[in-house]
Amino acid sequence: MAKGKRVGMEGSIAIAEAVKLADTDVVAAYPITPQTHIVESLAEMVANGELDAEYIPVESEHSAMSACLGSSAVGARTFTATAGQGLELMHEALYIAASSRLPIVMAVANRALSAPLSVWGDHSDVMAVRETGWIQVFAENGQEAHDLTFWAFRVAEDPEVLFPVMVHVDGFNLSHVTEPLFLRDKADVDKFLPPNKYPTPLHPDKPVTMGAFGPPAIYTETKKAQDVAFMKSKKTILKGFKEFAKIFGPTYSPIETYQAEDADTLLITMGSLSETASVAIDTMRKAGKKVGQLKIRLWRPFPLDEFRKAVSNAKTLIVFDRALAFGGQVGPVCSEVKSALYGEANMPKVASFIGGLGGRDVTAKEFEYMITQGMKVAGKQTEYEMIGVRE
Amino acid sequence: MTQATVKIGKREITTDELFASGHRGCIGCGEMLAVRLTMKALGRDVVISNATGCIEIVSSPLPTTSWEVPWIHTLFENTAAVASGVESGLKVMMRKGRIPQKQIHSIAIAGDGATSDIGFQALSGALERGHDFVYICFDNEAYMNTGIQRSSSTPYGASTTTAPVGKKSIGQTTQKKNMPEIAVAHGIPYVATACASYPFDLMEKVKKAADVKGPAYVHVFSVCDTGWRIPTNQSVAVGRMAVQSGVFPLYEVENGKYKLNIDPTLKPVADYLKKQGRFRHLSDAEIQKIQERVTSEYAKLKEKVARSQAPSA
Numbered sequence: 195m196a197k198g199k200r201v202g203m204e205g206s207i208a209i210a211e212a213v214k215l216a217d218t219d220v221v222a223a224y225p226i227t228p229q230t231h232i233v234e235s236l237a238e239m240v241a242n243g244e245l246d247a248e249y250i251p252v253e254s255e256h257s258a259m260s261a262c263l264g265s266s267a268v269g270a271r272t273f274t275a276t277a278g279q280g281l282e283l284m285h286e287a288l289y290i291a292a293s294s295r296l297p298i299v300m301a302v303a304n305r306a307l308s309a310p311l312s313v314w315g316d317h318s319d320v321m322a323v324r325e326t327g328w329i330q331v332f333a334e335n336g337q338e339a340h341d342l343t344f345w346a347f348r349v350a351e352d353p354e355v356l357f358p359v360m361v362h363v364d365g366f367n368l369s370h371v372t373e374p375l376f377l378r379d380k381a382d383v384d385k386f387l388p389p390n391k392y393p394t395p396l397h398p399d400k401p402v403t404m405g406a407f408g409p410p411a412i413y414t415e416t417k418k419a420q421d422v423a424f425m426k427s428k429k430t431i432l433k434g435f436k437e438f439a440k441i442f443g444p445t446y447s448p449i450e451t452y453q454a455e456d457a458d459t460l461l462i463t464m465g466s467l468s469e470t471a472s473v474a475i476d477t478m479r480k481a482g483k484k485v486g487q488l489k490i491r492l493w494r495p496f497p498l499d500e501f502r503k504a505v506s507n508a509k510t511l512i513v514f515d516r517a518l519a520f521g522g523q524v525g526p527v528c529s530e531v532k533s534a535l536y537g538e539a540n541m542p543k544v545a546s547f548i549g550g551l552g553g554r555d556v557t558a559k560e561f562e563y564m565i566t567q568g569m570k571v572a573g574k575q576t577e578y579e580m581i582g583v584r585e
Numbered sequence: 586m587t588q589a590t591v592k593i594g595k596r597e598i599t600t601d602e603l604f605a606s607g608h609r610g611c612i613g614c615g616e617m618l619a620v621r622l623t624m625k626a627l628g629r630d631v632v633i634s635n636a637t638g639c640i641e642i643v644s645s646p647l648p649t650t651s652w653e654v655p656w657i658h659t660l661f662e663n664t665a666a667v668a669s670g671v672e673s674g675l676k677v678m679m680r681k682g683r684i685p686q687k688q689i690h691s692i693a694i695a696g697d698g699a700t701s702d703i704g705f706q707a708l709s710g711a712l713e714r715g716h717d718f719v720y721i722c723f724d725n726e727a728y729m730n731t732g733i734q735r736s737s738s739t740p741y742g743a744s745t746t747t748a749p750v751g752k753k754s755i756g757q758t759t760q761k762k763n764m765p766e767i768a769v770a771h772g773i774p775y776v777a778t779a780c781a782s783y784p785f786d787l788m789e790k791v792k793k794a795a796d797v798k799g800p801a802y803v804h805v806f807s808v809c810d811t812g813w814r815i816p817t818n819q820s821v822a823v824g825r826m827a828v829q830s831g832v833f834p835l836y837e838v839e840n841g842k843y844k845l846n847i848d849p850t851l852k853p854v855a856d857y858l859k860k861q862g863r864f865r866h867l868s869d870a871e872i873q874k875i876q877e878r879v880t881s882e883y884a885k886l887k888e889k890v891a892r893s894q895a896p897s898a
């Protein structure tokens with residue numbers, strides 16, 4: 195019952211199309227591989243009059259996010275995209291967007307961090323910004339990249355939320371892959387996404403002071419309030435998924451499982467390599483192994499309840515990370531998983547694998563290896579194992 | 586809205602205070618005086634984007650505010666970029682009929698550090714892109730909010746906490762960066778210098794800058810009695826001496842054409858320097874060096890003014 199026009203389309207373009215469908219007001223743009231196709235495509239739409247937006251070709255990512263702060267604060271629907279070093283350069287401004295409750299939407303085409311310079315994909319950039327207070331979702335394929343982009347506006351701009359949203363798409367593996375997908379209809383998107391009504395926009399008719407400084411007597415309370423509101427955003431996130439399913443068909447959820455009902459062992463993945471991992475699950479299932487998969491779609495706020503529920507019957511969890519946490523023991527997603535489980539009854543054993551760094555391919559065979567090896571070492575492993583590394 | 590005004594000489598000025606009293610600026614702060622006059626000139630139909638620095642800190646400790654107009658502070662180095670977003674956002678929403686048509690000026694205000702150092706790139710970018718906004722630099726010649734550290738706008742010979750006077754140093758050893766000239770080099774329609782010691786000149790320039798279509802840059806000399814080590818009742822006088830000695834000439838550049846607004850017979854720079862603790866240590870030879878530089882810079886400026894007036898061939 196999927197709705198829309200069936201097309202073959204690159205992930206990046208599908209995101210740009212979603213930004214257009216959302217009738218976005220302001221796009222701030224600074225090129226960086228593998229995100230560039232998104233802002234190039236938007237530039238064309240604006241140049242051709244297909245999208246009536248102000249396109250701000252800023253001089254850096256720091257200014258891209260800053261221009262977004264300004265336009266979002268006056269109540270304009272605001273979008274930008276970045277990756278890797280660009281996300282790092284924005285870092286400081288990311289906190290401002292979140293703590294000022296500005297509903298900016300940003301696509302991040304996940305990219306490795308320098309040095310050595312790498313334009314290819316991994317999750318290092320994501321992990322460096324995971325605690326900035328942005329709602330963060332991972333798209334697994336082009337369809338999700340398209341859908342989650344206009345979904346993000348709806349969640350971000352909901353008066354119950356007012357937090358910025360990052361839609362993560364794996365660099366190249368997703369941003370540059372052309373695949374079949376349903377381009378949603380404008381009428382449906384309009385039904386789903388109401389106009390942005392920012393409650394306290396900057397305007398002379400009703401002046402507000404935004405971004406005042408917080409003395410010690412106030413700062414703590416503002417931060418507590420921010421975190422409470424952030425955790426509460428999950429309600430709207432779920433509502434957004436539900437409404438989406440009603441109008442468009444697919445049911446998205448914070449945590450998605452595959453072949454997991456009776457599985458003793460669960461492979462945990464995030465992002466586009468989840469699809470490759472599913473192939474490994476299929477192969478092993480055929481061989482009679484009780485393995486399944488758990489994909490994390492909502493990364494922040496971390497869907498603790500859904501996660502605990504989804505792993506409650508598993509004995510072993512094998513966590514695949516596309517980033518390192520220098521000086522830590524396991525990958526960043528694995529740390530998250532372990533802390534989510536600590537103190538739970540029947541705590542599953544956990545194994546940590548890291549791979550796919552800087553665009554290195556991870557094959558279905560390697561996922562099979564991770565599962566088999568993980569079942570052996572889970573609970574006994576003292577640090578992560580790196581996959582596909584030449585020693 | 587009808588506004589009450591007072592007559593001062595031939596001029597009428599509003600009694601509206603859009604930068605409300607009760608801020609926590611130092612006693613005698615020249616910058617706060619300049620901000621207050623600026624706001625009188627701008628009126629209510631503005632959105633202010635303010636950099637981190639003295640102005641922001643003294644005017645916005647939660648839960649209070651000195652701002653009677655919409656105001657946003659985000660960071661130290663991104664003011665021009667935020668103002669770009671404000672301008673673009675308002676423009677597109679009016680075009681799409683989301684908010685009623687009305688002229689609302691996007692105004693960026695920032696200190697000299699935020700302007701000539703850390704926010705330089707964002708400023709240059711915004712000027713180059715041609716946003717219809719006004720950038721006002723309040724130049725107190727150092728990072729005052731963090732306690733008198735040097736900036737690239739600190740003048741030669743001034744003692745600051747990161748360019749202190751010592752056995753082997755006279756304080757700041759580099760020349761003040763010429764921000765107005767850098768703004769002019771962007772080819773923007775309006776650049777001006779101003780000082781609160783000349784309040785009408787300042788207000789007229791700020792108003793003009795707001796009315797100009799496209800980017801405008803106003804560089805406001807803002808005496809800092811704390812950082813410059815002067816008595817708290819001397820801000821206005823010292824600002825006046827900066828102008829009278831040629832240290833800070835008041836001029837404007839409209840579409841590349843220079844005009845000096847005040848062209849006094851220059852007083853000795855030594856009189857200006859000797860009023861201030863930050864220059865206390867300077868020898869006569871150093872003072873002479875500074876005098877020579879001021880004289881030659883002033884002559885260069887006058888040449889530009891003369892060239893601007895010459896009929897084009």
Ligand SMILES: Cc1ncc(C[n+]2csc(CCOP(=O)(O)OP(=O)(O)O)c2C)c(N)n1
Nearest residue numbers: 637638639661696697698699727728729730
């Ligand atoms: C990225 C960053 N670096 C440093 C600071 C610390 N800081 C806050 S205000 C300031 C100096 C402001 O100086 P200036 O722009 O000249 O304005 P003034 O306070 O003198 O009016 C500094 C260094 C900061 N807030 N952010």
